Amino acid sequence: MKTTTQFTLAGLILLLSAFTLNNSINWEISQGHSIKFSGTDAEGIFKTMTGDITFDESNIDSSQFSFKIDVNSINTGNGMKNKHAVSSKWFDASNHPSIQFESNKFSKTDKEYLVTGLLEIHGIEKEITIPFSFINNSFVAKFSINRLDYKVGNTKGMNNKVSNEIKLDVTIPVTSK
């Protein structure tokens, strides 16, 4: 009888720990996420994103990020700029409707986490390492990209007014699944 109780308890503990482990690594993107971009003469947000997040602070090697941003959800605050941004001169949203990121590798420094993965913008894929933090169930990342690496716009004529380096400020609040 005593042995049966011990086995039952051990089984329960194992079962509960499995749930705890599962809850700590699978995350769902909540409302209020924010993807801001800013550069000289170019500022705005992307309003729509989807993604799958697996992240465990105690075992970051098992983590996985997969994000998809809807290019047509761009908002610069100016309707004509929005239309221009999704045109073939910039993001070419009809042919490349989404910006995607797939993680490959995670690491940790003293202050923050680093995720290395493939960022696809305008149909061009480049490997990038993005520093981020995870505080109060929110992923926060601030980094820069060169728009010319992804052939977003060019440097001819008035396009030259937009800086090549574009700062990104990403906040993704999450809830455990």
Added chain:
Amino acid sequence: MNKTLLHGIVAGLLTALASISYLMLYESILYVDFSQILNVGSVGGASIISGLLIAAGYLILEKMNKEKWKGGLNVLIILLSFLSILGPISISLPLEIDFPELFPGLAIPMHFFPALIFFGLQPFFLKKT
């Protein structure tokens, strides 16, 4: 009360009425909310000020005995009205405001209301010579 000043006040009030009516109709028909930028207070205030500014231009010419220049002043007012539409075309609205592409359609017509109403009322405020 000076007839030109009265003209400006009446034109300003009617401009405010027209602009506020247009604002409310536009927002309710198109289900947009630009109240952070344009609301009853800001539109009403700007309309009355614009009516008074046009009247001030006329008053200055009357004081200078340059009544013949009123045609030139009218052309200047029309030119300024056209130039002022660059504002709503180039403005970047706060990013939380949806449908920024519908903002020029709201703001641009309003830029012509002051001149249109002031000139339209002119026959009612002609001075007897």
